Amino acid sequence: MSGSAALLQFLNGLAGASSLFLVAAGLSLIFGVSRIVNFAHGSLFMLGMYLAVWLSPKVGFWASVPLAALGVALLGALVEVLLLRRIYRAPELLQLLATFALVLVVRDFALWAWGPEDMLGPRAPGLSGAVTIAGRQFPQYDLFLIALGPAVFVLLHLLLTRTRFGILVRAATEDREMAGALGVNQRLLFTSVFALGAALAGLGGALAIPREPASLELDLAVVSDAFVVVVLGGLGSIPGAFLAALLIAEVKAFCIGLGYSKLTLVAEFIVMAVVLVLRPWGLLGRPLAEARALPTEQAVNAFVPSRALLAGLAALALAPLLAQPYTLVLLTDVFVFALFAVSLHFLLGPGGMVSFGHAAYFGLGAYAAALLLLRYRVPMEWALIAAPLAATAGAAAFGWLCVRLSGIYLAMLTLALAQIVWSVAFQWDSVTGGSNGLIGVWPAPWLASRTAYYYAALVLGAASIACLWRILGSPFGNALRASRDSPVRAEAIGIDVRAQRWAAFILAGTFAGLAGALFAFSKGSISPETLSVPRSVDGLVMVLLGGVHTLTGPVWGAALFTWLEDAVSREIAYWRAAIGAVILLLVLAFPQGIAAAARRWLSR
Amino acid sequence: MWENGNRYTWRLRPSTYMQTAMLVPEAAKLGKRRWAIVYPNYEYGQSAAASFKKLLSQAQPGVQFVAEQAPALGKIEAGAVVQALAEAKPDAIFSALFAADLQKFVREGNIRGLFRSTAVFNLLAGEPEYLDPLRDETPEGWWVTGYPWSEIDTPEHRAFRDAYQKRWQDYPRLGSVVGYSALHAVASAIRKAKSADTERLVEALKGLQMQTPFGPITWRAIDHQSTMGAYVGQLAKKDGKGILVNWRYADGAKYQPSDQEIHALRKE
Numbered sequence: 117m118s119g120s121a122a123l124l125q126f127l128n129g130l131a132g133a134s135s136l137f138l139v140a141a142g143l144s145l146i147f148g149v150s151r152i153v154n155f156a157h158g159s160l161f162m163l164g165m166y167l168a169v170w171l172s173p174k175v176g177f178w179a180s181v182p183l184a185a186l187g188v189a190l191l192g193a194l195v196e197v198l199l200l201r202r203i204y205r206a207p208e209l210l211q212l213l214a215t216f217a218l219v220l221v222v223r224d225f226a227l228w229a230w231g232p233e234d235m236l237g238p239r240a241p242g243l244s245g246a247v248t249i250a251g252r253q254f255p256q257y258d259l260f261l262i263a264l265g266p267a268v269f270v271l272l273h274l275l276l277t278r279t280r281f282g283i284l285v286r287a288a289t290e291d292r293e294m295a296g297a298l299g300v301n302q303r304l305l306f307t308s309v310f311a312l313g314a315a316l317a318g319l320g321g322a323l324a325i326p327r328e329p330a331s332l333e334l335d336l337a338v339v340s341d342a343f344v345v346v347v348l349g350g351l352g353s354i355p356g357a358f359l360a361a362l363l364i365a366e367v368k369a370f371c372i373g374l375g376y377s378k379l380t381l382v383a384e385f386i387v388m389a390v391v392l393v394l395r396p397w398g399l400l401g402r403p404l405a406e407a408r409a410l411p412t413e414q415a416v417n418a419f420v421p422s423r424a425l426l427a428g429l430a431a432l433a434l435a436p437l438l439a440q441p442y443t444l445v446l447l448t449d450v451f452v453f454a455l456f457a458v459s460l461h462f463l464l465g466p467g468g469m470v471s472f473g474h475a476a477y478f479g480l481g482a483y484a485a486a487l488l489l490l491r492y493r494v495p496m497e498w499a500l501i502a503a504p505l506a507a508t509a510g511a512a513a514f515g516w517l518c519v520r521l522s523g524i525y526l527a528m529l530t531l532a533l534a535q536i537v538w539s540v541a542f543q544w545d546s547v548t549g550g551s552n553g554l555i556g557v558w559p560a561p562w563l564a565s566r567t568a569y570y571y572a573a574l575v576l577g578a579a580s581i582a583c584l585w586r587i588l589g590s591p592f593g594n595a596l597r598a599s600r601d602s603p604v605r606a607e608a609i610g611i612d613v614r615a616q617r618w619a620a621f622i623l624a625g626t627f628a629g630l631a632g633a634l635f636a637f638s639k640g641s642i643s644p645e646t647l648s649v650p651r652s653v654d655g656l657v658m659v660l661l662g663g664v665h666t667l668t669g670p671v672w673g674a675a676l677f678t679w680l681e682d683a684v685s686r687e688i689a690y691w692r693a694a695i696g697a698v699i700l701l702l703v704l705a706f707p708q709g710i711a712a713a714a715r716r717w718l719s720r
Numbered sequence: 721m722w723e724n725g726n727r728y729t730w731r732l733r734p735s736t737y738m739q740t741a742m743l744v745p746e747a748a749k750l751g752k753r754r755w756a757i758v759y760p761n762y763e764y765g766q767s768a769a770a771s772f773k774k775l776l777s778q779a780q781p782g783v784q785f786v787a788e789q790a791p792a793l794g795k796i797e798a799g800a801v802v803q804a805l806a807e808a809k810p811d812a813i814f815s816a817l818f819a820a821d822l823q824k825f826v827r828e829g830n831i832r833g834l835f836r837s838t839a840v841f842n843l844l845a846g847e848p849e850y851l852d853p854l855r856d857e858t859p860e861g862w863w864v865t866g867y868p869w870s871e872i873d874t875p876e877h878r879a880f881r882d883a884y885q886k887r888w889q890d891y892p893r894l895g896s897v898v899g900y901s902a903l904h905a906v907a908s909a910i911r912k913a914k915s916a917d918t919e920r921l922v923e924a925l926k927g928l929q930m931q932t933p934f935g936p937i938t939w940r941a942i943d944h945q946s947t948m949g950a951y952v953g954q955l956a957k958k959d960g961k962g963i964l965v966n967w968r969y970a971d972g973a974k975y976q977p978s979d980q981e982i983h984a985l986r987k988e
Contacts, residue, residue, distance in 0.1 A: 121807045128799040234853045236823045239831075246831050252806065253832040258799065329823045329853060333794060372789065372800040373807075378761050381792035543761065551762035551793075555724070 117373055120250030127249070129362075129369035131258035134265025135327075136361035138320030139338060140345035141272060141354055142313035148289035148352030149309045152200060153524060155215040155653075158339030159222035160314050164188045164321025165330035166230050169237040177240050177326070184322035185315045192314025196307045199700065204306075206707035209470060213660040214703045216653060219335055220696030226332055228690060237325030244326075257326050264323070268316075269358050276354065285309060289352045340531070340649060344388050347528040350401020359399055363387065382539035385532040389517070392529045396521050421582070425668070432574055436567045444570045445638075450678045451577035452635045457658040457670035458581045459627035464656075465664045466588050467620040468600030469518070470527040473534025474628055474655050476514070477507040479647020481629025482636040483541060483548060486557040491547075496560040500633050507629020508622055510537070515621030519614050534652060542644040553643030557636045573634050580627050585667055587623065596620050661702060663709015672711050722943060722977075722985035728918070730925055730944045732902050734972045736764055736816075736843070738945075739865045740771040741975040742952050743841050746863050747772075747812070748779035750839055754786045756810035758801060760821055761790035768816035768843055776814075786810055791821065798824035802834050812839040818850045826859055835859050846953060847894040851962040858955055858962030865950040867894040868964040872951075880933035892933075901932040901948065905939070934969065943982050947973040 117125075143157045164184045171180035195218065203210050243260050246253035276282035284305055287295040296302050321330075345364060349356025364384045371379045397403055436444060460474045484506030488499035514533045518526050541548045548554070563569050587593055598606040599613040606613050636642045645651065654677065662673025680698060685691040706713040734742075757772065759765030769788070776783055787808035789801045796817070802825065805813065813834075817825050822845060829835050840859065844850055846866015851858065869881060869892050880900065884892045905928070910916055913924035926941035937948045953967025976982075 117807070121803070124803050125800055128797070128803060131799065132797060233849075234820050234823060236827070236853050236855065236857065239827070244831075246833065252803070255799070255828070255831045257831075327798070327824065327827070329820050331820045333820075337795065368797055369800040372791070372797055373804050375787075375789075375804070377789045377791050377801065377804075380797065381761070381795065545763070545766070550766075552724075 120252065121373065122370075123250055124252050124254060125369045125373035126366065127254060127258065127262065129366035130262045130265075132365035132369065133361045134261040135320060135324055136341060136345055136365055137265050137358050138268060138316055138323065139342040140349070140357040140361055141268070142316030142320075143339075143342045144346045144349070144352055144354060144357045145285070145316070146310055146313040147346065147524070149285055149292070150200070150204070150211075150306050151292070152211045152215065153209075153527075154313070155212060155339060156195075156218035156222060156335075157215075157313070157317050157342055158335040158337065159219050160188050160192060160317035161321040161324075161338045161342075162226065162330065162332075162334045163191070163222060164318030165237075165325055165334065166226050166235070166321075167318070168322035168325045169235045169330045170230065172238055172325070177238050178242075181319065181322040185319040188318025188321070189311045189315035192317075193307050193311040195314075196310035199704075200310070201303065201306070202704060203707055206703075209464075209656075209660060209664065210703060210707055213657060214700060216657060217696040217699035217703065219339075220692040221700075223332055223335055224690040224693035224696070228693075230330070232332065234329040234331040236329040240326045261323065265358075265361075268319075269354065272354055281308070336649065340535075341384070343528060343531065344384050347525060348388050348391055348398055350398030351524060353398070353400045353402075356398055356400030363399075378543060381543065382536055385535040385539070388532045389529060389536065392521065392525060392532070393517055396525055398525070429578060433571075436570055441566055444566050446678065446682055448566075448570050448573045448638050449682075450675045451573040452631050452638065453654075453658060453678050454671045454674040455577045455580050455634070456628055456631040456655055457662070457674040458584055459624045459631065460655045461659045461662075461664070461670040462584050462588070462627075463620060463624040464659055466593060466597050466600065467617060467624070469617060469621065470523070471518075471530040471624075471652070472527045472649070472656070473514075473530035473532075473537075473652050474624070475647045475649070475651035476530075476534035476537045477511050477625035477628035478632035478635070478651065478655075479537065479541065479642075479644075480507040480510045480625075481632030482642045482646045483554075483632075484629070485633035485636045486554040486642050487547070489557055490554060496558075496563070496637065500637065503633035503636075504626045504629035507632065508626040511622045511625020511629075512618075515618050515625065519617040519621060531649065531652075534647065534649065538644055538647050538649070541647060548644075551644060553641060553646075555641040557642060558640050559637045563637075569638060573638065576630065576634060580630055581671065584623070584627060588667070592616070592619070657699065661699065661710060663706075663711040663713075666709060666711040666715070669709045669711035672714075673709070676710065722982055725943060725986045727922055730905075730939065730946070732905060732946045732948055733898055734865075734948055734950050734975075735945060736767045737771045737977065738972055738975045739843050739950055740768050741775055742865055742950060742970040743814075743843070743863055744772065744775040744779055746952070747776055747814070747839075747841050750812065751780070752811035752839060753782070754784050754809065754811045756787040756789075756805045756808050756813045756838075757785060757815075758789040758791075758805060758813065758825070759816035760793040760796075760818075762793050765790065765793070765816045769814075772814050794820060796821040796824055798828040799832075801825065802828045802832050806832065806834050810838055812841070815840060815842040816844075817842065818844045818847075822850055823853055823857070826854060826857055830857060830859060835862075839863075846951065846955065846964045846967075848891070849893050849895060851955070851964075854962050856957065856960045858957050860954075860956050862955040863952070864955055864964070865952055865970075866964055866967075867897065867951055868953065868967050869893075871964070871967070872969075874935065876931055876935060877933045897933050901934075901937075904932070905930060905946070935971075938973065940976075942979060943986060945972075945976070947971065949973075949975075 139161050146154050167184035167187050168180045171183055199214055200211055240257050243256040246255050284300050345357055345360045349360035367383050368380050371383055456478055463469050463471050481503045485499045485503035488494040489496055518529050521529055559569055563572050595611045596616045599616045603613045658673035658677045659670045662669030680695055684694045688694045757769050759769045787805055791801055840862045842862055842864050844865055846864035881892055908930045909921050909924045913920040925939050928939040934948055937946050939946050949970045949972040951967050952970045953964035956963055956965045
């Protein structure tokens, strides 16, 4: 690579960094103040793009940019006032579920309003050509972006350090309750910060349209990139986000320039994993202040098989006599995902560790089952039993790295590691079949019928779930909860907090692996989607819908979500929006989850 | 279709191999020596790149492949990729990009002058799904496979297009033709088998002949691929929209590997 080629790739990286920074800065601001992990941030970016593409033929590109940013800011304010404000006091993470529901609604809104076809925006008038740099053509617009990123950074910095608003934002980021106690109007502050963050996302989207078409898949792609930048830089730190955006964009540009284009998929996650292991709070971040006003975690009762639960099991055992064949398939799915959700809940609820990458272990189990069967000709029964061990190994390795962190940093590291596993499955064609996945993963003949497999899934699923619940009531479960509720006191009475958390990680991973293996044999094929981020998010949705602070909640959540997805996607064209709307309603009506709501209602 | 082929899988659309093979004769005609390749890094892109390298080397011995870029599907960093390709100073480029990746690549390439002195061959770029969003950015002169829906005037296509427009008040995309023909194939197979039994349907599909909007096709017994073809032509701009010119129909039956190769690959 010659010097001038390197210069040009460096400039490409700078332009990319500016776009990344705009999205990430907004996400970082919102998180810093409200502690909300805004999953819908990518959707706001996408909306900014669509608005700008739609408006620019009417008012011109340059006028469409501020209009789009303003429109998205208004929407952001509206979302904060109508939705998020109502659930600040709900269990942590419920806001995450609400913003995820928004992702679904916004995606279908864009589909309805602008159709499924990609929309390429105009070139920016006045900056549509190229300039010659080192004998090569470089787009004028990219030069503009290179200047704009730092300009926005400086403006934000001045806003945060030199204005009263900025002082309040910083105070709230530092210690929210203290700021409230000193008489800061939190409502106004939260709304305005959310609107500002949304405006930055909308601005980023609108400014992206001369470089890339607006398309419906951008929401999750953009938000996962933005997460990486925010976490890498340190949550709530704007300079950190700037630095991280620069680092990631340059790494990507040089991967391509040096001929390693295949690495770009995973490069950012490798960078993030390395940084988080070395610097647990990101490049420029600091440990988070505890948010004291959040309700303390509630105890999860020890597991006693109640009469209702046993009756339910008996009904399920009799179901094949009455049910339609398709119902059995659907119920088998429910068992698989119930186990997956319960294993995630084990980590999330009593373990106090939020995982955004739980699908990695589900997928490891599924792939191990398929590979054992297809490549090593292991009998299906043994493959099913051995496959979870692959997930155990993966969870042991990843867990060892993850348990050093806590809170949102831990969640992001699990996401990064899961993304790395996904990239390996997606790109290692000779072993995993790449994007095609593996086919022909069928169960042994005696389990091949729908009914036989239904019973297998029921027995294994129910036994595993009972086992996990039993463990929660054991001394280990108590030690785990103690480690969650007060790590310092737990250490003081001699509990090895890290060891408890690591063991919980491994156990949860193993059972997710079993769910994955069951899934592989029930479908007959697997593909990289088995361990992708949306699968992890599905798991979170199930747990949160059911209720984090209940034992049986995840099972109900899994059943409801699986049924909903199946029923709604068959009946309604805009099924994503419908699911999103149902989730929003449930979140607003039952912030503690449906299981807790049902229990309150029954005990009345 | 070949290595992983099995008794129960059939494919209507021309395979990546076939579409690549349709472009290779035009590519070899130009006699360009230095080729660069860009493709989305997953099965489709990899197989397009591998087929192209193999077929062009056969048709034009001594050809060089000087650069290869394989960005992740949907995540191309177009500026950097265009830059890296230009550094290799290719005479011609073979691309398997489509959808958003293609649009980003085209815009960056246009602005940075990558296409000024290079011939470009791009699979699928002439399909309305991918061509229409390009509008006035459409790169002229590219050789592509696609579907010039407004210009095909065979009776069978006219009938299909008229019926489609009447029903949907919209023009057909390639996906419309494929979906329509696939359902017709199922119906024809059931009619021929006089049953919906799986095994009898498999037998019925072998060698089944039927009409499609693109003309008659045969379902090959040897590898379960239909002989549906694609339209090969060059991109041009007309009233700010992309169109296909100099196009011809490439019959899928003519762009297949030899039967020996297929027998060697298919483990049935």
